[in-house]
Amino acid sequence: MxxxxxxxxxxxxxxxxxxxxxxxxxxxxxxxxxxxxxxxxxxxxxxxxxxxxxxxxxxxxxxxxxxxxxxxxxxxxxxxxxxxxxxxxxxxxxxxxxxxxxxxxxxxxxxxxxxxxxxxxxxxxxxxxxxxxxxxxxxxxxxxxxxxxxxxxxxxxxxxxxxxxxxxxxxxxxxxxxxxxxxxxxxxxxxxxxxxxxxxxxxxxxxxxxxxxxxxxxxxxxxxxxxxxxxxxxxxxxxxxxxxxxxxxxxxxxxxxxxxxGVTWVTAYGASELPVISCNDLQHARLDTVGRAVTGVGIRIVSLQTGEVLGAGEEGEIQVRSDSAMAGYLPDQWTAQAFSDGWYRTGDVGTLDGEGWLRITDRAKEMIKVRGFQVAPAEVEAVLHGHPAVEDCAVFGIPAADGEAIVAAVTLGHPVDTDELADLVADRLASYKRPSRVVVVDEIPRLPSGKVLRRVLRERAMGAGAKSGGF
CATH class of the missing domain: 3.40.50.12780 (ANL, N-terminal domain)
Incomplete structure (x- = not known):
């Protein structure tokens, strides 16, 4: 047989x-x-x-x-x-x-x-x-x-x-x-x-x-x-x-x-670092949530300001604890800050209600999710900075039908075709990391510390006044 x-x-x-x-x-x-x-x-x-x-x-x-x-x-x-x-x-x-x-x-x-x-x-x-x-x-x-x-x-x-x-x-x-x-x-x-x-x-x-x-x-x-x-x-x-x-x-x-x-949907939530966090009920899924913690996984919400554990319905960072958590990162220097007292810090912001339903409302981390893949803005920025015409740049995501679309804002020392900049990224990195838009701006908004104000750029890009050549 x-x-x-x-x-x-x-x-x-x-x-x-x-x-x-x-x-x-x-x-x-x-x-x-x-x-x-x-x-x-x-x-x-x-x-x-x-x-x-x-x-x-x-x-x-x-x-x-x-x-x-x-x-x-x-x-x-x-x-x-x-x-x-x-x-x-x-x-x-x-x-x-x-x-x-x-x-x-x-x-x-x-x-x-x-x-x-x-x-x-x-x-x-x-x-x-x-x-x-x-x-x-x-x-x-x-x-x-x-x-x-x-x-x-x-x-x-x-x-x-x-x-x-x-x-x-x-x-x-x-x-x-x-x-x-x-x-x-x-x-x-x-x-x-x-x-x-x-x-x-x-x-x-x-x-x-x-x-x-x-x-x-x-x-x-x-x-x-x-x-x-x-x-x-x-x-x-x-x-x-x-x-x-x-x-x-x-x-x-x-x-x-x-x-x-007639086929119904179920939704789940996980990360490379801790692959399975929550899942909906298979028979009665609620698609406005990512479900409840799977057996063997603990979920808590902590304050973004103080790190204090919050109560039901309060919004904060989603942290998770499980034996399925990664052993660490390479480079190892990033491992310690990924955990808080043994809880993995997802970087996602959300709420957990009194019945254990988890909702994700935002992401504290700045990764851009493109068709299910995570793209680091700094990775794309490093390529753009390599072009002789680019004086400064910032990369961010805006909502798209299949997740997010990558947008790059650039300041230029001399004129260059924006498609040339997008193609440079595609030549150096995976094709899904290619910006869908490259816009020329007068300056990149930053905090005194130098941190890019991506939210400001995102709001400008999504605003009614956004134009194809800039915003």
């Missing part, structure tokens, strides 16, 4: 035994190249079975995976490799191959009989994922096998996932959401299909043909669903719900999809 399919990809179907045999074969090759316990291996891969194989091979050897976004350019990859001191690389992207010797995922790996591998040390590093901060290039978020296991358990419980469920993943595996979904599904015995990239028609077709039971949707996916002209032509009756992730819910979009399909 053949093993049941655990993972589908295009026309390939792999069982867990197939995956383990391929991982054992890749582990032999990685070991031959010098990978061992404690090694850090850069992994830059599109969404494909070989990503899963490589991750398991790395873990079989007691090494940690440094997960690089497949959208990154040379600057970002070089920074990440140097920051984590990765010594080896596996992937399918030429940008990584240019940075260091790389085992290609396109090379044929001979499967091997997977001898039992020792369980990894719970306290050892498992993965490094990346989270942008206001200080510039992305910080590495360090998760141990123990913290990752707790996060997976919390996500499974929040979703009510069982071995009978069927999922598909279109989000990048380097992102904490894609990573959790893949590991959790295989660990639970659920069926999963991977897709190289997001395609709305393929998504709808496979919900129908694969009888998908849980669908994940970041904002662009939700928008594509609501705008699809033939949405009603697809049989989506297998879906238990659609989970809205990574950005606050746009209720009008969610309600439009439900009205056309």
């Amino acid at each position: 053949s093993e049941p399919t655990a993972l589908a990809f295009e026309d390939r179907c792999l069982s867990l035994a197939d995956i383990d045999a391929l991982a054992a074969g890749m582990a032999v090759e990685l070991q031959r190249r010098g990978v061992g316990a404690g090694s850090r291996v850069a992994l830059m891969s599109s969404n494909r079975p070989e990503f899963v194989v490589a991750l398991r091979a790395i873990w079989r050897l007691g090494a940690a995976a440094v997960l690089l976004s497949p959208a990154w350019k040379q600057t970002e990859v070089g920074h990440a490799v140097a920051l984590t001191e990765a010594t080896h690389a596996v992937g399918d992207h030429p940008v990584l191959a240019d940075a260091m010797p790389m085992l290609s995922l396109d090379d044929e790996i001979a499967p091997r009989d997977p001898e039992a591998a020792p369980d990894p040390d719970a306290g050892a590093d498992a993965v490094f994922v990346f989270s942008s901060g206001t200080t510039g290039m992305p910080k590495a978020v360090r998760h141990t096998h123990a913290s990752l296991a707790v996060a997976i358990r919390h996500w499974r419980d929040a979703l009510g996932l069982t071995a009978a469920d069927r999922m598909q993943v279109m989000t990048p595996p380097s992102h904490i959401l894609g990573l959790l979904n893949i590991i959790m599904a295989l660990d639970t015995g659920a069926w999963i299909r991977l897709h190289r990239r997001f395609d709305i028609d393929a998504m709808l077709r496979h919900i129908e043909s694969d009888r998908i039971t849980i669908e994940m949707a970041v904002a662009p996916i939700a928008l594509a669903l609501s705008a699809h002209p033939r949405l009603e032509d697809h049989d989506l009756s297998s879906l238990r719900y659609i989970m809205w992730c990574a950005t606050p819910v746009t209720q009008s979009v969610a309600e439009a999809v439900t009205a056309r399909t």
Whole structure:
């Protein structure tokens, strides 16, 4: 009797035994190249079975995976490799191959009989994922096998996932959401299909043909669903719900999809540093909130001025405590300020009512959320400052249909086409970090300390008087 399919990809179907045999074969090759316990291996891969194989091979050897976004350019990859001191690389992207010797995922790996591998040390590093901060290039978020296991358990419980469920993943595996979904599904015995990239028609077709039971949707996916002209032509009756992730819910979009399909939505809240924080009730979701704390996670609201713990309904910073919290950042200098007495400081502002419903009202941090990805203003500013025409600049986000749009305000020493400045960012950084608008201003408003008044710029950009060339 053949093993049941655990993972589908295009026309390939792999069982867990197939995956383990391929991982054992890749582990032999990685070991031959010098990978061992404690090694850090850069992994830059599109969404494909070989990503899963490589991750398991790395873990079989007691090494940690440094997960690089497949959208990154040379600057970002070089920074990440140097920051984590990765010594080896596996992937399918030429940008990584240019940075260091790389085992290609396109090379044929001979499967091997997977001898039992020792369980990894719970306290050892498992993965490094990346989270942008206001200080510039992305910080590495360090998760141990123990913290990752707790996060997976919390996500499974929040979703009510069982071995009978069927999922598909279109989000990048380097992102904490894609990573959790893949590991959790295989660990639970659920069926999963991977897709190289997001395609709305393929998504709808496979919900129908694969009888998908849980669908994940970041904002662009939700928008594509609501705008699809033939949405009603697809049989989506297998879906238990659609989970809205990574950005606050746009209720009008969610309600439009439900009205056309009958499928309801659930929303959850998490961060790379503490992946699963809260989730709505699966049967009676309230989309004006991000739900209640999942079992095993504590949430408190503290004053932005004094740090004092606040009461029900009072607005302040959302802080979270859980065994799923990261072990720390690289550079480590940022770790201490990310916590307060063991509570992770999310940087998000919100309220917690008397029944435990959490609402997010603002973000204390200045990251810009673009289609579910976090963009650090300072990272984009550093590129713009490199242009000889730019004397000063500030980057900020304004509301957009799929999250936020990046706007750059610049002061110039001599005239330059603003599209040239936006293209410079796209050339140096991932394409989603390209400003949607570059506006020329007389000066960048700052406090006496030098801190940019981004809120002032944001209000000007959103004001009725904003013009295409400036504001």
